[in-house]
Amino acid sequence: MADTAAEVPTRRSRSKRALKDKNSSTNESANTITTKVSEFTPPISEQVIVKENLDTSTTVSQPKKGRAASKKQSTKQQQQQSPSSFEKELLEMQEKLQQLHLEKEKTEELLKAKDEALKLKDQELENRGKEQEKLQTELKKLQKLKEFKPTMNLPLPKDKEQDKKDKKKRPSAPYILWCKDQWNEIKKTNSEAEFKDISNMLGAKWKTVSAEEKKPYEEKYNAEKEAYMEVMAKEKRETEALKLLEEDQKQKMAMELLEQYMQFRQETEKETTKKNKKEKDPLKPKHPMSAYILFTNDRRAALVAENKSVVEVAKITGEEWKNMTEEQKRPYEEMAKKKKEQYVQEMEAYKQRKHEEAANLMKEEEEHMKLQKQEALQLLKKKEKTEILIKKTKQKKKQNKEDKNSDPNRPKRPPSSFLLFSKEARKALHEERPGINISTLNALISLKWKELSEEDRQMWNGKASEAMEVYKKELEEYNKTIATSTEE
Incomplete structure (x- = not known):
């Protein structure tokens, strides 16, 4: 590009002016394009296309007038055509960008929802893990509590069949x-x-x-x-x-x-406690050994001295026992027979001892039952005495009340202020509402009593106090008359 620009001025002077005009026009077109580009901010691919157009417009290979004029016209046409197509592309790109923005927002919202769901699942898993840990600890505690054995003697359940027989x-x-x-x-x-x-x-x-x-x-x-x-x-x-x-x-x-x-x-x-095994009775006689076991016990010492293992000893003794004659086996069989007879005798004695212990326990239980019956009868007697006393006190109270009410000359206790008010209120309500229920009537009287003013309530209280004073005077006179009659 630089070599061609250097060669052109040596041929003609007019070509320099044409080049200057062309360069100025190209610069102006470039400036207009750059301003539009800055306004619309097209993508990188379009910027590259514009630059290529600029490069092609700046590079002028022929200095002739005809070519310069034709190029001027072509550049003007391109300048007129390029803005309309460029704007269309820009608008399309802007629409695409808006669509991309919308898609991006949607994806972000979906990602947020997924993150929230994942967080919730994590929380649920954590809660489940905690609950499982709690359940495991409770299970361990329950397993330990199963080992609880009370030291006290619990009462045995009664045999219903035996009760039926005894009845x-x-x-x-x-x-x-x-x-x-x-x-x-x-x-x-x-x-x-x-x-x-x-x-x-x-x-x-x-x-x-x-x-x-x-x-x-x-x-x-x-x-x-x-x-x-x-x-x-x-x-x-x-x-x-x-x-x-x-x-x-x-x-x-x-x-x-x-x-x-x-x-x-x-x-x-x-501390954790281990399960105790069932204790065997130490007094119970052990089961006697057979003839074969007696033979193996005799042979074991010699075979162990020869460094034989337990399995080898068992195999050798088994083979030897099979190959032995009846005469050779007889002493071991006699020994086993004697031990069995001894075991039978010991077992009989053991069973008899156990039977005696059971009988003694039964006697102790019977004596205990007798004592329990005596204690129970004493408790029942106490209960009956208390019930009798309660009945007597109740009867006395009733008699006193009857005695008081039986004398017709005895002055009666006057009614309270509320009762005096309720008598008058009841009459008025019966006149206002004939056929009214007793429950509703009582409710209305109590409401009216609550709604009374302090002055009205004092008036009713005054009436009740006057009646009480009269009652006290009459009671004193009545008591005096009874005292004089008893003295006579």
Whole structure:
């Protein structure tokens, strides 16, 4: 570009002016384009296109007039055409930019929503983790609490079947007693008769029996009934007493259990306790060894001296025992037999001892039950005494009230201010609202009493106080008359 610009002025002087004019026009067009570019701020690709156009316009290769004129016209046409197309492109680009901005905002909103959802999920997971930790700690505590064993002796549950067996039967009626006596006689005469037929025959015969024949059966029934009633009354009294005692014992046991449980809980919080295995009875005789085990015990020492392992010792002794003859096995079998006989004798003695201990325990329980019954009866007596005293006091209060109310000459206590007001208010309300309910009437009276002014209330209080003074005077006179009458 620089070489061509240097060669042009040497040929003609006119070409310099044309170049100057062209350069000035190109500069002006460039300036106008730059100002428009600064106003519209096109993208980088369009700026590059403009620069290329500028470069092409500045580079002039031919200095001739015709070419210069044609180029001037072409540049003018380009200048006229370029702004309209450029503006269109700019507008399109601006629309695209707006769309991109909107899409960006939407994506940002979606990302925010996703972030919030993720935060919520994280919080839920944290809460779940905390809850699981709490549950695990509670589980561990419950597992430890399962190991709680109270030291106190809990009462054994009553055997219902045994109670039914011990329960005395009701006495049978005179008709049934008579049937028992007559059954065999009728059965002999009517051997082929069934139960239903015999019962019908006995029923028909009982109707024909006289009162004198029925009398011994009735007397027997009455005697049995009296004895049964006495026993039942005694048992009922004992059961009531035992219930009282059980309630008292339950309360005491509950307190003791609570104390023991609290102590155990404190201990478990401090240190973890291991589960205790079931203790075996040390007095129980051990099971005797067999002939084979006796043989292995004899051979083990020699095989261990030869540095044999436990498995090898078991294999060798097993093979040797199989290969042994009956004569060789006999001494071990005799030893095992003697030990078994000894074990049987020891077991019998052990069982007998256990049976005696159980019998002693039963006796102790029976004695304990007797003591409990006595304590229960004492408690019942105390309860009955208190109930009798309460009844007597109530009866005395009733008698005193009756005595006071029985004398017609005794002056009656005057009504209070509210009662005096309610009498008059009731009359007025009945006149205003005939057929009114008692509950609504009382409610209206109480409302009116609350709405009364202080002056009106003082008036009613004055009336009540005047009536009270009159009542006191009359009571004094009445008491004096009673005192004089008693002295006479």
